[in-house]
Amino acid sequence: MAENHPIPVVVSGAVGKMGREVIKAVAQAPDMTLIGAVDANPSLRGQDIGDIIGIGPLEVPVLDDLQSVLVLATQEKVQGVVVDFTHPDAVYENVRSAIAYGVRPVVGTTGLSAEQIQELADFAEKASTGCLIAPNFAIGVLLMQQAAIQASRYFDHVEIIELHHNQKADAPSGTAIKTAEMLAELGKTYNPPSVPEKETIQGARGGLGPENIPIHSVRLPGLLAHQEIIFGAPGQIYTLRHDTTDRACYMPGVLLGIRKVTQLKSLVYGLEKLL
Secondary structure, eight states: OBTTBOEEEEEETTTSHHHHHHHHHHHHOTTEEEEEEEOSOGGGTTSBHHHHHTSOOOSOBEESOHHHHHHHHHTSSSOOEEEEOOOTTTHHHHHHHHHHHTOEEEEOOOOOOHHHHHHHHHHHHHHTOOEEEOSOOOHHHHHHHHHHHHHTTTOSEEEEEEEEOTTOOSSSOHHHHHHHHHHHTTSOOOOOOSSOOOOSSTTTTOEEOGGGOEEEEEEOTTOOEEEEEEEEETTEEEEEEEEESOGGGGHHHHHHHHHHHTTOSSEEEOGGGGO
């Protein structure tokens, strides 16, 4: 906070499953104030977001135009933050608009390409505006990824399996891609072939991530968000797994991201870089 002023926060995708959790968390945080709620559903326009999600009135109406709320955020005494949990098709323009208005984005929406992330990083740096893009906000996931980095020093064979609910719009998950990228940063190529492989059904071996790491995606009702990193070596299997059973587990990481992004002047990709 600057001069004891709470951080003004806008939530984009406010009525979605993640957006609802963010609204609750921000409303309860003593160092933050909710100033805007944006959702693409025009039928909700003007309704109090607190009433919609069942926590009582917050005196924050839902609007369906992000830019009008970004204008509102620029009028606050402290630079505002916008938390984005929307859709892969909308997130790039949302983040670019926020940076243009000087509102710092905290992005949990996945589906951005490496090229888009680089373009946003260049734009944020030119604007001297902090931005956080985090494929996952669960602290347990970050610990799993760090354990995988340690394991990769001793194992040459690894595959990633990510499992999500069947409403998830992108595959593989941003978390799986980020995990593969982190393992690839060690400068080794995984899974040296032992026999020629042939897929009799295309995609049976998953999608190929960086440094020859296969990523397998499962989409089923009943799942929430889960990931396994499986290492193999002669005579042993080492499995790291994280299971999300409640979206509330992401909120400590989201609140941390909101606080940290106010101190940034450029884009950071991955919450682990701010811990």
